[in-house]
Amino acid sequence: MSLYHRPIPIFWWLERRSYLVFVLRELSSVFIAWFVVYLLLLINAVSGGSAEYERFLDRSGHWWVVAINVIALLFVLLHSVTWFGLAPKAIVARLRGRRVPPRQIAVAHYAAWLVLSAVIAWVILR
Amino acid sequence: MSAFHDVLVIGGGGAGLRAAIAVAETNPRLRVAIVSKVYPMRSHTVSAEGGAAGVAAADDSLDEHAYDTVSGSDWLCDQDAVEAFVAEAPRELLRLEHWGCPWSRQPDGHTAVRAFGGMKKKRTWFAADRTGFHMLHTLFQTVLSFPEVVRYDEWYVTKLLVDNGRTYGVVAIELATGRTETITASAVIVCTGGCGRVYPFTTNANIKTGDGMALAYRAGAPLKDMEFVQYHPTGLPFTGILITEAARAEGGWLLNKDGYRYLQDYDLGIPEPTPVMRSMELGPRDRLSQAFVHEFDKGRTIDTPYGPIVHLDLRHLGAELIDAKLPFVRELCSQYQNIDPVTELVPVRPVVHYMMGGIHTDIHGATPIQGLYAAGEVACVSINGANRLGSNSLPECLVFGTRAGRAAAVFAGQYGGAIPPAILAQGRDEEDRLERELTRHAEEGRERIADIRTEMQTAMENGAGIYRDGDSLAKAADELQELRLRFADAAIDDHSRTFNTELVALLELSFMLDVAESIITCALQREESRGAHQRTDFPARDDERYLAHSLVHREPDRHGRRVQYLPVTITRWPPGERVYGR
Amino acid sequence: MADQITLEVARYRPGLDTEPVMQSYQVPLREHWAILDGLTYIKDHLDGTLSFRWSCRMGICGSCGMTVNGDPQLTCATFLTDYAPGPVRVEPLRNFPVVRDLVVDIGDFMEKLPTVKPWIIRDVDSPVEEGEYLQTPEELDEYKQFSMCINCMLCYSACPVYALDPSFVGPAAIALAQRYNLDSRDEGAADRDDVLTSPEGIWACTFVGECSAACPKDVDPAAAIQRYKLTAATQAVKNLLLPRGAR
Amino acid sequence: MTTRRPPAPEPFLWLLFSAGGMIAALFVPVLLFLFGVAFPLDWLTAPSHAHLLAVLQNPITRLVLFGLCALALFHWAHRFRYTLYDGLQLKRFSVPIILFCYGGAVIGSIISAYLLLRV
Numbered sequence A: 001m002s003l004y005h006r007p008i009p010i011f012w013w014l015e016r017r018s019y020l021v022f023v024l025r026e027l028s029s030v031f032i033a034w035f036v037v038y039l040l041l042l043i044n045a046v047s048g049g050s051a052e053y054e055r056f057l058d059r060s061g062h063w064w065v066v067a068i069n070v071i072a073l074l075f076v077l078l079h080s081v082t083w084f085g086l087a088p089k090a091i092v093a094r095l096r097g098r099r100v101p102p103r104q105i106a107v108a109h110y111a112a113w114l115v116l117s118a119v120i121a122w123v124i125l126r
Numbered sequence B: 001m002s003a004f005h006d007v008l009v010i011g012g013g014g015a016g017l018r019a020a021i022a023v024a025e026t027n028p029r030l031r032v033a034i035v036s037k038v039y040p041m042r043s044h045t046v047s048a049e050g051g052a053a054g055v056a057a058a059d060d061s062l063d064e065h066a067y068d069t070v071s072g073s074d075w076l077c078d079q080d081a082v083e084a085f086v087a088e089a090p091r092e093l094l095r096l097e098h099w100g101c102p103w104s105r106q107p108d109g110h111t112a113v114r115a116f117g118g119m120k121k122k123r124t125w126f127a128a129d130r131t132g133f134h135m136l137h138t139l140f141q142t143v144l145s146f147p148e149v150v151r152y153d154e155w156y157v158t159k160l161l162v163d164n165g166r167t168y169g170v171v172a173i174e175l176a177t178g179r180t181e182t183i184t185a186s187a188v189i190v191c192t193g194g195c196g197r198v199y200p201f202t203t204n205a206n207i208k209t210g211d212g213m214a215l216a217y218r219a220g221a222p223l224k225d226m227e228f229v230q231y232h233p234t235g236l237p238f239t240g241i242l243i244t245e246a247a248r249a250e251g252g253w254l255l256n257k258d259g260y261r262y263l264q265d266y267d268l269g270i271p272e273p274t275p276v277m278r279s280m281e282l283g284p285r286d287r288l289s290q291a292f293v294h295e296f297d298k299g300r301t302i303d304t305p306y307g308p309i310v311h312l313d314l315r316h317l318g319a320e321l322i323d324a325k326l327p328f329v330r331e332l333c334s335q336y337q338n339i340d341p342v343t344e345l346v347p348v349r350p351v352v353h354y355m356m357g358g359i360h361t362d363i364h365g366a367t368p369i370q371g372l373y374a375a376g377e378v379a380c381v382s383i384n385g386a387n388r389l390g391s392n393s394l395p396e397c398l399v400f401g402t403r404a405g406r407a408a409a410v411f412a413g414q415y416g417g418a419i420p421p422a423i424l425a426q427g428r429d430e431e432d433r434l435e436r437e438l439t440r441h442a443e444e445g446r447e448r449i450a451d452i453r454t455e456m457q458t459a460m461e462n463g464a465g466i467y468r469d470g471d472s473l474a475k476a477a478d479e480l481q482e483l484r485l486r487f488a489d490a491a492i493d494d495h496s497r498t499f500n501t502e503l504v505a506l507l508e509l510s511f512m513l514d515v516a517e518s519i520i521t522c523a524l525q526r527e528e529s530r531g532a533h534q535r536t537d538f539p540a541r542d543d544e545r546y547l548a549h550s551l552v553h554r555e556p557d558r559h560g561r562r563v564q565y566l567p568v569t570i571t572r573w574p575p576g577e578r579v580y581g582r
Numbered sequence C: 001m002a003d004q005i006t007l008e009v010a011r012y013r014p015g016l017d018t019e020p021v022m023q024s025y026q027v028p029l030r031e032h033w034a035i036l037d038g039l040t041y042i043k044d045h046l047d048g049t050l051s052f053r054w055s056c057r058m059g060i061c062g063s064c065g066m067t068v069n070g071d072p073q074l075t076c077a078t079f080l081t082d083y084a085p086g087p088v089r090v091e092p093l094r095n096f097p098v099v100r101d102l103v104v105d106i107g108d109f110m111e112k113l114p115t116v117k118p119w120i121i122r123d124v125d126s127p128v129e130e131g132e133y134l135q136t137p138e139e140l141d142e143y144k145q146f147s148m149c150i151n152c153m154l155c156y157s158a159c160p161v162y163a164l165d166p167s168f169v170g171p172a173a174i175a176l177a178q179r180y181n182l183d184s185r186d187e188g189a190a191d192r193d194d195v196l197t198s199p200e201g202i203w204a205c206t207f208v209g210e211c212s213a214a215c216p217k218d219v220d221p222a223a224a225i226q227r228y229k230l231t232a233a234t235q236a237v238k239n240l241l242l243p244r245g246a247r
Numbered sequence D: 001m002t003t004r005r006p007p008a009p010e011p012f013l014w015l016l017f018s019a020g021g022m023i024a025a026l027f028v029p030v031l032l033f034l035f036g037v038a039f040p041l042d043w044l045t046a047p048s049h050a051h052l053l054a055v056l057q058n059p060i061t062r063l064v065l066f067g068l069c070a071l072a073l074f075h076w077a078h079r080f081r082y083t084l085y086d087g088l089q090l091k092r093f094s095v096p097i098i099l100f101c102y103g104g105a106v107i108g109s110i111i112s113a114y115l116l117l118r119v
């Protein structure tokens, strides 16, 4: 029998929109890593004293740093949205013996996200 | 080439899988194999929706199940077979439960049962409305736990090898490669299912082409009660997709063009808002399908591009019940008919559904050919007589699949051994014949097999439909005769060895022509009306002459057929009137 | 509505073609006609050499899966009118070797399926005479969804991980393993664990989720896999932290 | 389980990945928005050095931030590893990829611990 095996293109994820979204979702992790680096630079600057901190603020205003951060923010949002969308699939929560519908789990995630974001913003901006 | 197995099962549907397990359980040392033209989980058992009958409730009894079956069959079944059947069905259904079948449950955890047509008590076990699907997958997955069961998936059996009144195996084609092989065995169990595809409009899948009936018939085994073809009253008009009887058991109504529950006009009871057992919409299938024809004659059906229809009304059941008990009905209606049964009427018409007749077997599944067994829809034991009750067929596959498996295992254990040279020669001849079929009529412009098939189906519908008579049957017989001549001349375009589905279609058509002829022959000879066989020229049941099974034999020398009658076995229920709704 | 529609069908004739070629056919465009009706029309009236599998034509046997305009579909449950005015591209399911035309080789799945032991495993079988194993409707609901798999292979065809690494056990097989793991009558979860937690099992899945998007029966194999990841990970932590007896 | 296998790393890596994914999904958007976009573009006034220092000196903050950094890095490591395997079909280089990804996460976590302790 001579079977035909369809070759897989290197950029297979350009073939379907959903695959592209998947690869972008996976790439969001790079921007999360970038955020960690950025955060550590900030922490380093804060512990270096107020002059260091000011320098950090200046540098963070450079157009290209802002550009990176805007892109990173978009990816991070993609991460959050897809994460909250998928998490209910893995989690089976039970309330009084009844299985909580996946939709409600997703809603709970979004609510937690909102509250936490508000708390963090309050702590920082207080 | 030749492989050997102690027991070879042809068919991987409900009956075949159950039989294979029974062989393995009876004697684990036996080498058992399943040959199937499709992967087992694609077998048509997968389509069964409504449920499987077996006495379970405390207020029910085996005798009642037996009586419902006997009267439903218009007294044409063998009552010893029915008694064995009703006694073993519950155990088989429990067996399936232990193997993991997701039966629908009562709140306390016991399996649930529902009402079904022609049954006086609730005794139909169900897995929502995908019963056959769940049963088949449970059986298939359970078979996977028996590593000793060998499978030939997507192998097409073309011939039974018989020498001196005993079978020794088959010849089959491996579809993927086109390789033909002689597979020898001490015992063979035919479980190839029904033959709905000899008709144009059927609930049956593409694969239900009566292969096993023709295989056995050609090998010399008689076919029994072939004139009894069941029409199911509720199929979707274009596709013929079945809307299960469970829809009526849960409370659906049949309405004619005027929104009138017309069954009350046909001695089937008086309309009540909730379902009443053995009454109205829960009458037997033959009577309901016949009522449709009368409505049509009175001009009270609705014309559509796909023929006359009536309506199945489920709207009053509500979304919750429909989603819980009939989810597949809702899915099928929305997908294939673009309607939602929760708010709309479902158009339905009678559709060819099931073959009561089949290979003649005894109560152990044994055919007159030594070593050859049959079970499931392909066989006629008979528990279905002139009309099968809905939900009796799935348990029949289990009960008689098991019986045939056990009997075959015992036979194979006793009579193993040498394969006569004549068998191997037969095998080689068949392989040569298949080679010739593959290259048959390479020229252009020949007759197409699809055309012959379509004409055969039309001939059957016109000649041997819900109502038939001597003239219509004789005409169909002539047409079939002519189609047979044309078939000899038909061509196939495809001469490839790899997955040649056209070759399969050709072989199936040749099997179907045999089956069609046997149906017409038996129907012509039976000059009475009983169950699904309604002769307008002989409208009454005639127990004097025809309380008997027809057996049609092939007569190779006389280029024809011979019909013989075999008395019905009656144990406890003498023939009586079939009463529904009164 | 035009009364014809063009089907562009992938043809692959082993031995003759080195790769599939597309061939166009005109078929009637009628209400209620599925893609499959178009294909049988071709086979019956235009070209008997076209090969494809089908049987039940009611979306339950799982044999008619193909790639329609790039998406994995059951061709008996996908309708021509939804693709009007066409043309419609019909190709074999992706990610499987093509045997011929629209027929693919699913032998790989058939070999993997038994490895996850998709059958009831009990420490002690109780005899049938003692009646059924009790199971409440709620317990049934726990695994019901995963028992709806018709083995149509659309999920394998949609999963890029399977495309890249055919040794991946894959969505339907894992979902079926979960179907038994979650069945209150089953005690075989430990027996299935080895295969499921092997590198070719659940951990190979990166939760692309396309399997569930493609599944015509709402089985949601992606959920089955992620749930088992959680189960397996929790178990691993327990194994690490707790002494043997306490597990 | 009858025979005991040595614990495979995959479940633990997956747990770290999942925890990281969850914590990143919850915490990162707001932090990145504030420090990466809103303050630099002067949509909001950046907090004073003293305030931030005070916040950072709170042990709870430090603990949370350490968790965030370490888990987010493991989240990256795990996902990025599979992105390289699948997206670029580099599975044949799995050993260096694993070393790079998880190694990076470990080193990153050590650095973040150091920086947070130093505040």
Ligand SMILES: Cc1cc2nc3c(=O)[nH]c(=O)nc-3n(C[C@H](O)[C@H](O)[C@H](O)COP(=O)(O)OP(=O)(O)OC[C@H]3O[C@@H](n4cnc5c(N)ncnc54)[C@H](O)[C@@H]3O)c2cc1C
Pocket (backbone or CB within 6 Å): B010, B011, B012, B013, B014, B015, B016, B035, B036, B037, B038, B039, B040, B043, B044, B045, B046, B047, B048, B049, B050, B051, B052, B053, B131, B132, B155, B156, B157, B158, B191, B192, B193, B194, B203, B204, B205, B207, B208, B211, B212, B242, B244, B353, B354, B375, B376, B377, B378, B390, B391, B392, B393, B394, B395, B397
């Ligand atoms: C739509 C529908 C709904 C139904 N609902 C119900 C119901 O609710 N309750 C009920 O009791 N009954 C029902 N029935 C009837 C019942 O499903 C069937 O009678 C029963 O499933 C037949 O099973 P089987 O094992 O005999 O054959 P099948 O399941 O048809 O299996 C036949 C097997 O034989 C193989 N085969 C055939 N020919 C060959 C060959 N030449 N070579 C190799 N292999 C071959 C096939 O591959 C297949 O594996 C229904 C039937 C239909 C059509």
Ligand code: SF4
Pocket (backbone or CB within 6 Å): C148, C149, C150, C151, C152, C153, C154, C155, C156, C171, C172, C175, C211, C214, C215, C216, C217, C218, C219, C220, C221
């Ligand atoms: S999980 Fe869904 S898509 Fe996959 S084989 Fe089963 S039914 Fe088909």
Ligand code: F3S
Pocket (backbone or CB within 6 Å): C158, C159, C160, C161, C162, C170, C171, C204, C205, C206, C207, C208, C209, C210, C211, C212, C221, C222, C225
């Ligand atoms: S698409 Fe594949 S990667 Fe996982 S979630 Fe589904 S199996």
Ligand code: FES
Pocket (backbone or CB within 6 Å): C054, C055, C056, C057, C058, C059, C060, C061, C062, C063, C064, C065, C074, C075, C076, C077
């Ligand atoms: S033909 Fe059976 S699923 Fe399509």
